[in-house]
Amino acid sequence: xxxxxxxxxxxxxxxxxxxxxxxxxxxxxxxxxxxxxxxxxxxxxxxxxxxxxxxxxxxxxxxxxxxxxxxxxxxxxxxxxx
Numbered sequence: 001x002x003x004x005x006x007x008x009x010x011x012x013x014x015x016x017x018x019x020x021x022x023x024x025x026x027x028x029x030x031x032x033x034x035x036x037x038x039x040x041x042x043x044x045x046x047x048x049x050x051x052x053x054x055x056x057x058x059x060x061x062x063x064x065x066x067x068x069x070x071x072x073x074x075x076x077x078x079x080x081x082x
Contacts, residue, residue, distance in 0.1 A: 031061035032081055039075035 030053045034054045040062060043051070053059050062072060062081060072081040 029064045032064055032067050033062040033072065033074065035060040035062065040072040041076055042045055042074040042079060042081045045074055045076040 030052065031043065033040055034046060034050065035041075036046075036050060036059055041050070046054070050059065054061050064082075065082050073079070074081055
């Protein structure tokens with residue numbers, strides 16, 4: 001019985017070489033910006049904390065495909081988000 005418990009414990013832990021989870025929405029490439037407080041912001045103007053929040057899923061990212069479909073203008077620098 002002890003061997004069975006030990007084996008179950010080992011299988012429960014994910015190995016560090018397992019591939020990370022990638023959100024299907026972002027599969028076409030890394031986000032080029034995000035919608036922060038209903039305003040589009042390019043990735044260059046985002047702070048580190050905003051980028052971490054976007055990666056965790058609390059801020060809506062702007063994918064490259066969405067940026068091509070809709071022309072977003074960064075609310076901080078005024079450049080087109082591409």
